[in-house]
Amino acid sequence: MVKITAIEAIPTTIGYHHAIEASSGVLRAAEHVLIRVRTDEGVVGVGEAASRSFVYGESQESIVAAVKKWIEPALVGADPFAVNVHQQDLAWLAGNNTARGATDIALHDLRGKLLGIPSWRLLGGMKRDIPVTRILSMGSPEEVAVEARDARSQWGITSFKVKVGTGIDADVERVASVRRAVGDDAYIYVDANHGYTAESAIALMGELGAVGVNLVEEPSPAEDRIGRRRFAVHTAATIMADESAPDLNSTVREILDGEARAISVKTTRTGFTESTQVVAAAVALGARTLIGSQADGMIGAAAALAFASAFPSLAREPAELEYYSTLTDTLTVHPLVVRAGTLTPSDAPGIGVEIDELKLRRYRID
Ligand SMILES: [Mg+2]
Known part of the structure; x- marks a missing residue:
C-alpha cells in the first residue's frame, strides 16, 4: 500500500500587477505556500495555501510551521486515500484554515495521480x-x-x-x-x-x-x-x-x-x-x-x-x-x-497542474 513519506511546505511570493484593496485589508503580493505531499511510490500531490492574516490569522511562516509541526507528523506513514480519516485526525487543530485546506487538496490531487484520474471525475x-x-x-x-x-x-x-x-x-x-x-x-x-x-x-x-x-x-x-x-x-x-x-x-x-x-x-x-x-x-x-x-x-x-x-x-x-x-x-x-x-478543467490526473521547477526556485523565499 502506498504511504505518505513527507509533506513539504514551500513559501513563495509573487507580485500583483497592482496592490489589491478590500475594506478588510490590502494585499501587495501573493504570499502563498506550496504544499507537496510525497509518497514512497514517488508520486507527489500538490496544493496551495494562501496567507490571509486578516481573515484566518495565518502567515507564510505560520502555515509552514503548522504543516511541519502538526500536519506532517500526523500523516507520515498513512494512506493518502484516507482523506476522511485524516480530516478527523486533524480536527483538533484550530484555525490554520488554508494550511489544512491546501493539504487536503494535495491529498486529493495525489489520489487522482495514483489512479490516473482527474479530480473532477x-x-x-x-x-x-x-x-x-x-x-x-x-x-x-x-x-x-x-x-x-x-x-x-x-x-x-x-x-x-x-x-x-x-x-x-x-x-x-x-x-x-x-x-x-x-x-x-x-x-x-x-x-x-x-x-x-x-x-x-x-x-x-x-x-x-x-x-x-x-x-x-x-x-x-x-x-x-x-x-x-x-x-x-x-x-x-x-x-x-x-x-x-x-x-x-x-x-x-x-x-x-x-x-x-x-x-x-x-x-x-x-x-x-x-x-x-x-x-x-x-x-x-x-x-x-x-x-x-x-x-x-x-x-x-x-x-x-x-x-x-x-x-x-x-x-x-x-x-x-x-x-x-x-x-x-x-x-x-x-x-x-x-x-x-x-x-475547462484539465484531463490530466488530479487537479491537473504541473509545477515549473525553475519558477519555483525563482519565487520561493525560504
Ligand atoms: Mg468575500
Whole structure:
C-alpha cells in the first residue's frame, strides 16, 4: 500500500500587477505556500495555501510551521486515500484554515495521480465549462468600468464582483458604472467584507436593486444578528456568507440563523473533503453555492475549477476562478486560459497542474 513519506511546505511570493484593496485589508503580493505531499511510490500531490492574516490569522511562516509541526507528523506513514480519516485526525487543530485546506487538496490531487484520474471525475462530476467571475479592483468608477469592459471584450467574461464599502454614493456610482460598461445581460454582485452597518447595507442594496444587483457578500458584521435579520426583511437582496462561514459548522449556522441564502465555497480553506460537506449542507438547506477565491494563484484556481466541475450546484453558478490574472507570474507549466468567459478543467490526473521547477526556485523565499 502506498504511504505518505513527507509533506513539504514551500513559501513563495509573487507580485500583483497592482496592490489589491478590500475594506478588510490590502494585499501587495501573493504570499502563498506550496504544499507537496510525497509518497514512497514517488508520486507527489500538490496544493496551495494562501496567507490571509486578516481573515484566518495565518502567515507564510505560520502555515509552514503548522504543516511541519502538526500536519506532517500526523500523516507520515498513512494512506493518502484516507482523506476522511485524516480530516478527523486533524480536527483538533484550530484555525490554520488554508494550511489544512491546501493539504487536503494535495491529498486529493495525489489520489487522482495514483489512479490516473482527474479530480473532477474522482469527485463524481463531469467535465464542464465553468463561467468565471472577474473580481474587480477597488478603483474609481472609470477605472473599474475600463477593467470590466476589457474583461468582457478580451476574455468574454460576463460575471463581475465589485468590492464595496467605501461609502454608499461612491459604491453605487462604481457599480452603476460597471453595469453601463458590461451591459444588462452581465451578472454583477458585490462584496462589502462586513464594511457597512446593517442600516447602511439596507440603503446600499435598495439602490443597487435598480442596476440589477441582488447578491451581496457579507454586507454587515455577521455578529450583528439583529442587523442581519433586519437586512433580510427589508431588502430583496440575498446575503452570501464568506468570512462568516469558513467551515462546515459556521456554514450551517449562517444559513439557519444568520439569514445567508448563498455560501461562498473556498476550497483553499476547506479543502475538497470539507468543501464537499459544505456544499451538501448548503444544498440541503436551500442556499446557493458559488465558488469563491482566496485570492488564489493558478494552483488554487485549478483545484477550485476541478471541484466546481464536480458538483451541479456549483457548476451552474459563475465562479471566482481567474484571480490569478492579478498576479505577475505563475508556478504552473500549463497556465489556465479563459475562453468565452469560461474555464475547462484539465484531463490530466488530479487537479491537473504541473509545477515549473525553475519558477519555483525563482519565487520561493525560504
Ligand atoms: Mg468575500
